[in-house]
Amino acid sequence: xxxxxxxxxxxxxxxxxxxxxxxxxxxxxxxxxxxxxxxxxxxxxxxxxxxxxxxxxxxxxxxxxxxxxxxxxxxxxxxxxxxxxxxxxxxxxxxxxxxxxxxxxxxxxxxxxxxxxxxxxxxxxxxxxxxxxxxxxxxxxxxxxxxxxxxxxxxxxxxxxxxxxxxxxxxxxxxxxxxxxxxxxxxxxxxxxxxxxxxxxxxxxxxxxxxxxxxxxxxxxxxxxxxxxxxxxxxxxxxxxxxxxxxxxxxxxxxxxxxxxxxxxxxxxxxxxxxxxxxxxxxxxxxxxxxxxxxxxxxxxxxxxxxxxxxxxxxxxxxxxxxxxxxxxxxxxxxxxxxxxxxxxxxxxxxxxxxxxxxxxxxxxxxxxxxxxxxxxxxxxxxxxxxxxxxxxxxxxxxxxxxxxxxxxxxxxxxxxxxxxxxxxxxxxxxxxxxxxxxxxxxxxxxxxxxxxxxxxxxxxxxxxxxxxxxxxxxxxxxxxxxxxxxxxxx
Numbered sequence: 001x002x003x004x005x006x007x008x009x010x011x012x013x014x015x016x017x018x019x020x021x022x023x024x025x026x027x028x029x030x031x032x033x034x035x036x037x038x039x040x041x042x043x044x045x046x047x048x049x050x051x052x053x054x055x056x057x058x059x060x061x062x063x064x065x066x067x068x069x070x071x072x073x074x075x076x077x078x079x080x081x082x083x084x085x086x087x088x089x090x091x092x093x094x095x096x097x098x099x100x101x102x103x104x105x106x107x108x109x110x111x112x113x114x115x116x117x118x119x120x121x122x123x124x125x126x127x128x129x130x131x132x133x134x135x136x137x138x139x140x141x142x143x144x145x146x147x148x149x150x151x152x153x154x155x156x157x158x159x160x161x162x163x164x165x166x167x168x169x170x171x172x173x174x175x176x177x178x179x180x181x182x183x184x185x186x187x188x189x190x191x192x193x194x195x196x197x198x199x200x201x202x203x204x205x206x207x208x209x210x211x212x213x214x215x216x217x218x219x220x221x222x223x224x225x226x227x228x229x230x231x232x233x234x235x236x237x238x239x240x241x242x243x244x245x246x247x248x249x250x251x252x253x254x255x256x257x258x259x260x261x262x263x264x265x266x267x268x269x270x271x272x273x274x275x276x277x278x279x280x281x282x283x284x285x286x287x288x289x290x291x292x293x294x295x296x297x298x299x300x301x302x303x304x305x306x307x308x309x310x311x312x313x314x315x316x317x318x319x320x321x322x323x324x325x326x327x328x329x330x331x332x333x334x335x336x337x338x339x340x341x342x343x344x345x346x347x348x349x350x351x352x353x354x355x356x357x358x359x360x361x362x363x364x365x366x367x368x369x370x371x372x373x374x375x376x377x378x379x380x381x382x383x384x385x386x387x388x389x390x391x392x393x394x395x396x397x398x399x400x401x402x403x404x405x406x407x408x409x410x411x412x413x414x415x416x417x418x419x420x421x422x423x424x425x426x427x428x429x430x431x432x433x434x435x436x437x438x439x440x441x442x443x444x445x446x447x448x449x450x451x452x453x454x455x456x457x458x459x460x461x462x463x464x465x466x467x468x469x470x471x472x473x474x475x476x477x478x479x480x481x482x483x484x485x486x487x488x489x490x491x
Contacts, residue, residue: 063241068188070234076196081224099151103430108266111423119164120245129153197316199227277481282408291432325394342403353462
């Protein structure tokens with residue numbers, strides 16, 4: 001490492017200082033280096049500080065829930081709008097591509113932006129950008145470009161959302177806090193997908209389109225446009241919660257503003273995390289997971305149409321079933337897998353790849369025409385099996401990715417600062433999303449059978465996870481990498 005790289009590394013890894021008074025034993029005190037002097041106490045009781053931190057965490061969770069819910073509902077509405085515009089089918093996966101493009105392009109800058117001011121203010125500004133993106137989509141900008149604006153806001157929102165946790169909570173609470181945030185995000189994906197599907201359905205869209213403002217021509221004439229009005233309300237609710245996120249008092253060193261230096265600084269962070277023998281394993285797995293997950297969203301919709309004969313609204317419900325499975329797997333992992341055993345879940349990634357391949361061979365015609373009576377609801381047998389199957393796929397992915405995400409956040413906290421480590425993670429994960437969505441869009445444009453696409457995806461997951469397991473085995477043998485789990489932050 002050169003002297004310049006060492007200086008940059010030290011700069012981004014500096015712990016924050018606090019403008020506000022810090023009481024001994026408080027949550028903020030736990031963030032300071034061992035032996036560091038505490039700022040003078042202002043007379044506020046420590047118990048009041050702890051209560052304030054708890055309320056702040058709940059407020060962050062509420063803001064994240066409504067913002068993520070709106071993101072996922074808007075994806076379904078945007079797909080419906082593309083259909084209304086008679087756009088070619090290969091454009092559909094490009095929606096997600098335009099959304100995540102900002103995560104890649106802005107990766108070198110959003111970490112510094114998140115650390116430049118109180119995180120609650122950052123979240124408020126970036127959520128306002130999402131509202132603008134939704135509004136311009138509703139009033140005529142092409143869905144791809146408008147959803148890209150929403151992605152611009154989301155890319156800057158993410159480092160603040162996760163970074164504030166390290167300011168608000170002591171290190172031993174970070175895994176639990178990330179578990180809550182991830183679980184809530186999965187919940188918002190489930191509900192957002194269901195809400196998006198419901199809003200564009202015939203019955204609900206008819207109700208929404210009946211609303212009329214006297215003497216005002218709103219220009220809202222289609223189910224997709226009506227859905228976007230409701231989605232904008234969700235973004236506004238998230239903004240209201242953003243207003244009540246407390247200022248933790250954490251202040252970082254003056255952030256670099258020179259774009260060239262920011263890119264160089266980001267490059268040092270990128271190299272540091274990939275060179276780390278634990279960071280490279282967890283980063284490889286989460287990078288694979290997010291690329292596969294984004295592609296699977298669209299594959300499930302296409303599979304639902306071709307193999308099960310479902311429309312977009314019904315197919316969106318299948319996406320929600322996968323998300324329910326992810327939540328179940330995440331809960332099981334949180335209950336059973338401590339951080340020190342996080343790498344024991346890698347074989348579940350291989351199992352998930354094999355299971356995904358089985359999707360290609362399942363159609364409604366493979367099952368007898370039997371209707372089940374479940375809790376007073378009538379459901380065809382082929383749909384009941386599809387629900388169970390997709391929930392298993394989701395559960396396996398949640399079970400292996402949540403411990404990997406916790407391990408990655410731990411290593412990022414040890415090696416880098418909050419905003420910078422999340423920016424590096426987002427960059428890698430969303431490059432994977434971009435590449436896999438581009439490949440999927442190309443296959444759709446070439447009219448590749450959906451069965452072929454599913455088998456190729458499953459095989460890719462299984463082989464990649466086997467290679468990651470082999471690398472991990474090498475790291476344990478050569479470097480005793482497992483001993484690094486639980487290390488304190490490098491100062």
